Amino acid sequence: MIIYTPPKPADHLPIIDLTNAFSGGEKSAKAVAWDIHKACRETGFFYVSGHGVSKELMDLQLAWSSHLFDLPMDEKMAMDFSQSPRRLGYEPALRQILDEGSAPDLKESYMYNRPLDPVGVDSAQNFWPATLPGFREQMHAYHTEVGRLALSLMGLVALSLDLPQDHFTNCFTGGNFSVRLLRYAPQAATGPANQLGAGAHTDWGAITLLLQDQNGGLEVKTADDQWIKATPLEGTFVVNLGDLVRRWTNDLYRSTLHRVLNNVSGRNRHSVATFFSPRPDVEVSCLPTCRSADEVGLYETCTVGEHMKEMARKTYALA
Numbered sequence: 001m002i003i004y005t006p007p008k009p010a011d012h013l014p015i016i017d018l019t020n021a022f023s024g025g026e027k028s029a030k031a032v033a034w035d036i037h038k039a040c041r042e043t044g045f046f047y048v049s050g051h052g053v054s055k056e057l058m059d060l061q062l063a064w065s066s067h068l069f070d071l072p073m074d075e076k077m078a079m080d081f082s083q084s085p086r087r088l089g090y091e092p093a094l095r096q097i098l099d100e101g102s103a104p105d106l107k108e109s110y111m112y113n114r115p116l117d118p119v120g121v122d123s124a125q126n127f128w129p130a131t132l133p134g135f136r137e138q139m140h141a142y143h144t145e146v147g148r149l150a151l152s153l154m155g156l157v158a159l160s161l162d163l164p165q166d167h168f169t170n171c172f173t174g175g176n177f178s179v180r181l182l183r184y185a186p187q188a189a190t191g192p193a194n195q196l197g198a199g200a201h202t203d204w205g206a207i208t209l210l211l212q213d214q215n216g217g218l219e220v221k222t223a224d225d226q227w228i229k230a231t232p233l234e235g236t237f238v239v240n241l242g243d244l245v246r247r248w249t250n251d252l253y254r255s256t257l258h259r260v261l262n263n264v265s266g267r268n269r270h271s272v273a274t275f276f277s278p279r280p281d282v283e284v285s286c287l288p289t290c291r292s293a294d295e296v297g298l299y300e301t302c303t304v305g306e307h308m309k310e311m312a313r314k315t316y317a318l319a
């Protein structure tokens with residue numbers, strides 16, 4: 001268990017402007033990739049602006065998320081995630097323990113998963129609310145746009161590691177990725193047994209793009225072991241690296257601990273996490289640019305599927 005201690009009131013997570021990354025030619029892309037390289041080593045977390053996803057689509061995603069969580073509990077439980085082998089659908093509060101040894105997380109969530117390519121196809125395993133026309137279309141539009149951005153960001157991560165920009169493309173081709181809506185109901189400042197909105201954890205996949213409302217609460221542990229706030233910045237996504245990038249890069253890049261403190265704003269807090277991960281069959285081992293020829297990597301090769309299964313086992317106390 002990681003005991004809650006208050007964060008430093010600093011926000012020095014870098015803001016990386018992507019405006020020139022995708023339209024300014026190779027030199028501009030490499031300059032942005034260098035900024036990403038520094039951020040990935042120092043904090044593993046950064047904001048992106050100039051990313052091309054419209055403010056309107058982002059605002060709508062938060063608004064539809066609020067509509068979903070406002071549904072009566074029996075309608076939400078008709079989409080109960082425990083009926084789904086991939087934990088898609090509605091997850092009530094107090095079901096996941098992200099920080100082992102703590103009390104269960106206070107967040108409630110709804111997860112859906114769709115193919116990256118072709119974009120028009122739905123995954124049969126998704127649960128959709130029966131009484132919310134328009135919800136599915138919004139989720140689809142958001143998934144498509146954020147998926148494009150995530151793939152482009154992985155191209156910049158590849159450049160930042162001295163690899164060809166399309167190095168990771170094959171890992172994601174033919175795969176799915178998930179979007180998780182999250183709601184944090186108002187709470188007292190600290191709960192029992194170190195109970196938080198979301199306990200301290202790292203993300204499991206390659207890269208996460210987080211859209212958050214203006215209430216705040218996300219905190220990030222920096223390389224010098226300080227907790228800092230990821231203060232909401234209008235129009236940006238918070239990007240962080242997951243465990244697979246740490247494995248690929250032999251710990252050169254950070255898969256950073258983060259948490260969501262109790263929501264004391266008096267209002268619901270909403271966020272939307274897009275977990276961008278390769279296909280489950282992809283083998284993850286140290287990249288050639290992240291070790292010398294005679295060096296052995298820190299991690300044994302594993303498949304994406306094996307890693308995900310192990311993390312789900314730990315956080316949902318599965319046998």
Ligand SMILES: O=C(O)CCC(=O)C(=O)O
Pocket residue numbers: 180182198203210212217218258259260271272273
């Ligand atoms: O809600 C947030 O700000 C972060 C959520 C998160 O870290 C996660 O779902 O992995």
Ligand SMILES: [Fe+2]
Pocket residue numbers: 201202203258
């Ligand atoms: Fe997370």
